[in-house]
Amino acid sequence: MRGKHYDSLITFPPNFVFMDQLLQFTDRGIYCEAGDFYIDPWKPVNRAVITHAHSDHAYRGHNLYLAHRKSVPVLKYRLGSDIQVQSMDYMESLSHNGVAISLHPAGHIVGSSQVRVDYQGEVWVASGDYKTQDDGLSTPYEPVKCNAFISESTFGLPIFQWRSQQSIFDQLHQWWRKNQDEGTASVILCYALGKAQRILSGIDTSIGPVFAHGAIANINDLMISAGEPLPEVLRITADTKKESFRKALILATSSVLNTSWLRKLAPFSIGYASGWMQIRGNKRRRAADVGFALSDHADWNGLNTAIEATGATKVFVTHGYTYQFSKWLREKGLDAHEVKTAYVGEQIDESGEGEGFENTNILNEVPLP
Numbered sequence: 001m002r003g004k005h006y007d008s009l010i011t012f013p014p015n016f017v018f019m020d021q022l023l024q025f026t027d028r029g030i031y032c033e034a035g036d037f038y039i040d041p042w043k044p045v046n047r048a049v050i051t052h053a054h055s056d057h058a059y060r061g062h063n064l065y066l067a068h069r070k071s072v073p074v075l076k077y078r079l080g081s082d083i084q085v086q087s088m089d090y091m092e093s094l095s096h097n098g099v100a101i102s103l104h105p106a107g108h109i110v111g112s113s114q115v116r117v118d119y120q121g122e123v124w125v126a127s128g129d130y131k132t133q134d135d136g137l138s139t140p141y142e143p144v145k146c147n148a149f150i151s152e153s154t155f156g157l158p159i160f161q162w163r164s165q166q167s168i169f170d171q172l173h174q175w176w177r178k179n180q181d182e183g184t185a186s187v188i189l190c191y192a193l194g195k196a197q198r199i200l201s202g203i204d205t206s207i208g209p210v211f212a213h214g215a216i217a218n219i220n221d222l223m224i225s226a227g228e229p230l231p232e233v234l235r236i237t238a239d240t241k242k243e244s245f246r247k248a249l250i251l252a253t254s255s256v257l258n259t260s261w262l263r264k265l266a267p268f269s270i271g272y273a274s275g276w277m278q279i280r281g282n283k284r285r286r287a288a289d290v291g292f293a294l295s296d297h298a299d300w301n302g303l304n305t306a307i308e309a310t311g312a313t314k315v316f317v318t319h320g321y322t323y324q325f326s327k328w329l330r331e332k333g334l335d336a337h338e339v340k341t342a343y344v345g346e347q348i349d350e351s352g353e354g355e356g357f358e359n360t361n362i363l364n365e366v367p368l369p
């Protein structure tokens with residue numbers, strides 16, 4: 001947990017000017033007073049609606065969790081099998097204190113949900129993390145009409161424009177084949193939850209054997225047992241023969257950098273899969289030989305299209321380039337605000353477990369909207 005970091009990040013009370021709203025921004029998370037529940041709270045609460053199982057959205061210590069059915073196995077794996085969790089499907093609705101709560105596809109990772117809250121006809125939607133591109137594995141993002149929309153803005157600058165998923169996979173396959181010709185292992189660094197499964201579901205497994213680090217294999221197993229159509233991958237164990245890596249693609253989290261685990265795969269080439277790879281310089285800073293700009297967050301156009309499609313006139317921007325993006329939305333005529341939360345964007349972090357935002361200093365390098 002990065003609790004220490006959050007404490008310095010969250011400064012209150014600026015958000016308290018929004019106290020009379022259906023959803024409020026408090027020092028524990030997004031709160032619905034009428035329904036007495038929180039969305040993705042970062043401090044312990046009684047009732048928590050969880051958008052998805054990344055560590056900056058799903059914390060330990062709540063009395064009751066409510067999440068999409070497909071998030072539950074990973075939530076239990078990460079937070080403990082003894083958590084009290086109620087599961088829901090997309091479009092299903094339940095009522096609490098007269099507030100209707102429903103979950104809608106966010107397209108970010110398997111099971112990720114936008115939370116729609118409806119009280120006496122006033123509708124608010126909290127997006128959690130989302131992407132508008134269909135990755136072929138997560139249920140595709142669906143816009144939900146609302147009066148107010150709470151959006152992330154991890155990649156909320158015009159410089160971020162994703163290429164098609166197919167072109168990224170073509171690039172990856174080409175790199176893998178070239179490494180095979182040279183007898184070099186192809187190591188891809190990615191998140192254990194989300195990115196790893198997206199890569200697995202998109203790669204051409206006829207090219208060669210695919211291995212995964214234990215942290216990724218564990219999440220895969222959970223998803224496969226929950227019915228997700230993922231190819232079987234080989235776990236790397238102490239007995240795995242070195243020769244088997246020469247033609248292999250190996251998925252690992254960035255926590256393996258500078259470890260003996262990684263050194264055993266030598267010779268290898270490192271590829272990094274992250275939206276940040278679209279920025280020149282990040283690849284080099286991260287000791288990667290090649291960067292694949294594959295993100296599980298909406299790009300600039302995705303954010304703008306999504307917000308427009310909600311029809312919301314009020315928008316709250318929770319994480320990422322909140323200052324720049326909320327300013328841009330105000331210029332477009334929306335009632336947009338920046339709010340402080342503990343959510344972080346796509347991170348190039350050392351744990352490789354969840355998500356976090358890293359200051360890449362790109363504000364000095366790119367034009368602002």
Ligand SMILES: [Zn+2]
Nearest residue numbers: 054108129355
């Ligand atoms: Zn996330």
Ligand SMILES: [Zn+2]
Nearest residue numbers: 056129344355
């Ligand atoms: Zn997040």
